[in-house]
Amino acid sequence: MKFTFQGTTAQRQQAQSLERLLKYMKDVVYPYSPYYRRIMKERDIHPDELKTYEDFRRIPITRKEDIVAHQDEFTVMPAFPGMPNRHEVEELGPERLKQYREAAEQPGLRDIFKLRALEVRLKEQFLRDWQPIHFQMSGGSTGRSITTGYTSTDMDLLARGSAWFFELSGLVRPEDKWLNLLPAAPHLGIYAAMLVPLYGGQPNFNTFGGKVMPTERQVELAAEGRFAHILCLPSYLSHWLRTAKRMVDAGTVPPMNHFRTAICVGEPLTDSYRKLLRELFEAIGSTEAKILEGMSSTELRSTGFYECAEGSKLHFDPEYFFAEILDPKTLEPVPWGEPGVFVWSHIDWHGTVILRYWTGDYVTGGMVWGDCPHCGLTIPRLITPIWRIEKDFTKIRGARVEFVGLQDAVRSVNGVRTYQIVLRKEAPDDPTSRDLLEVHLAVGEGFDRRSVGEELRKILKRSVEVTPDAVLFETAEEIEAKLFAKKLKAEWIVDLRPTPVPAP
Numbered sequence: 001m002k003f004t005f006q007g008t009t010a011q012r013q014q015a016q017s018l019e020r021l022l023k024y025m026k027d028v029v030y031p032y033s034p035y036y037r038r039i040m041k042e043r044d045i046h047p048d049e050l051k052t053y054e055d056f057r058r059i060p061i062t063r064k065e066d067i068v069a070h071q072d073e074f075t076v077m078p079a080f081p082g083m084p085n086r087h088e089v090e091e092l093g094p095e096r097l098k099q100y101r102e103a104a105e106q107p108g109l110r111d112i113f114k115l116r117a118l119e120v121r122l123k124e125q126f127l128r129d130w131q132p133i134h135f136q137m138s139g140g141s142t143g144r145s146i147t148t149g150y151t152s153t154d155m156d157l158l159a160r161g162s163a164w165f166f167e168l169s170g171l172v173r174p175e176d177k178w179l180n181l182l183p184a185a186p187h188l189g190i191y192a193a194m195l196v197p198l199y200g201g202q203p204n205f206n207t208f209g210g211k212v213m214p215t216e217r218q219v220e221l222a223a224e225g226r227f228a229h230i231l232c233l234p235s236y237l238s239h240w241l242r243t244a245k246r247m248v249d250a251g252t253v254p255p256m257n258h259f260r261t262a263i264c265v266g267e268p269l270t271d272s273y274r275k276l277l278r279e280l281f282e283a284i285g286s287t288e289a290k291i292l293e294g295m296s297s298t299e300l301r302s303t304g305f306y307e308c309a310e311g312s313k314l315h316f317d318p319e320y321f322f323a324e325i326l327d328p329k330t331l332e333p334v335p336w337g338e339p340g341v342f343v344w345s346h347i348d349w350h351g352t353v354i355l356r357y358w359t360g361d362y363v364t365g366g367m368v369w370g371d372c373p374h375c376g377l378t379i380p381r382l383i384t385p386i387w388r389i390e391k392d393f394t395k396i397r398g399a400r401v402e403f404v405g406l407q408d409a410v411r412s413v414n415g416v417r418t419y420q421i422v423l424r425k426e427a428p429d430d431p432t433s434r435d436l437l438e439v440h441l442a443v444g445e446g447f448d449r450r451s452v453g454e455e456l457r458k459i460l461k462r463s464v465e466v467t468p469d470a471v472l473f474e475t476a477e478e479i480e481a482k483l484f485a486k487k488l489k490a491e492w493i494v495d496l497r498p499t500p501v502p503a504p
Helices: 010-032 034-042 064-069 094-104 118-130 152-160 162-167 188-200 215-225 234-250 271-284 403-411 449-464 476-483
Strands: 134-137 147-150 178-180 204-206 229-232 261-264 290-295 321-326 340-346 357-363 367-371 378-382 386-388 393-396 399-402 416-425 435-443 470-473 493-495
Touching: 010 034, 010 321, 010 367, 010 378, 094 118, 118 152, 134 188, 147 152, 152 162, 152 188, 162 188, 178 188, 178 215, 188 204, 215 234, 229 234, 234 261, 234 271, 234 416, 234 476, 261 271, 271 290, 271 403, 393 435, 399 403, 399 449, 403 416, 403 449, 403 493, 416 476, 435 449, 435 476, 449 470
Parallel strands: 178 204, 178 229, 229 261, 261 290, 416 493, 435 470
Antiparallel strands: 134 147, 321 340, 340 357, 357 386, 367 378, 393 399, 416 435
């Protein structure tokens, strides 16, 4: 049955997504996943008993540490008839074996010099469906990295992500060029931005970030090639656009009016951040550029979810993923539109398969399911901003402060060009001493430093109930050198406070 994104209701679409998930668990996950087969047997869960969402919730939450501890068991692969298997899984069913045998009767790519034996070609068909051939690795920012594997058939699902990547916005033409500014690493941001355009015949260039190709050379490349679209971290994009503005003003490159979209991933994108980026695009000549938000992860394995228009929020794929928004304390599902932690499950993927993955991403507006007012599709949308529930807040002088809110408050001050926030202790080696909050600022041309500093103090007090102990003014170049000194992403907030020693 074809999955429908138009002429349906949210309730019908959600039921269709759940139906696909439960069938997938019966046909693939239970028989062929070493990890979930063991978990379901331990909990006396049989796939034939799973009829409703409440039944499905008997499957326990999967966390990152579970995958790290049992990495190999998350690859689904049936036992091939007559061949040994290191995991306790079922043997490939006769129907699939028949399909592979029929496909094997036709010569393949390796049969140029002579026709290989039928049994060899049969095993090849099996491996195309089940053996991982491409691997990606997570950044490992919260501990050990996770490696995920894609089979040949999974690569087709990755290519399908071009519908989200290119088609949702309606701004992409087949001849448009894409510029990927994401940093080099064996993660999804590099591979998806490279493979999906190639599958779709879309021109693209991967810079691998500022540590591989100098930002100035990237700007020259963008001006020469007249790239239309950028994929990037928003923090690096702000640095990139300021560099481009400096080069345009110096006459090194011509004004660039060819950018139509920037897809920002990897960091929260708030309204004030979007406004700042739009102003920077206008400063280099791209007055019509749209700033769209996207998200994905190496665990997800898809190209991810994106906006169809500015502020439309992230369009989720209910055909190949099942979404849950859970209360972070009770783990109970919350109503549509209520905040909670984003949890997802794979549907119809091979290779690395994960169910009920606890992302740790707190979706402040929850998930709404219905017709998007911009593109008209019936589709669930994650209402950003999204914060890391375990990482994206701190205590400053006893007050809980969300990092996104703190950054947004600084960005909202008129005249702030760029900044870095530093947290210290009054006595550097004493964890119990008073917290100090410093804001290092670069102001735009024509703005008075004193006035900007006073406005910053007022807005921080009003927005996050904390007043900075010091506002230090520096040049934009000095601050940006510190922002990217240690990490691939900008360090907007640097916490230098010592970790308290736990009591015995």
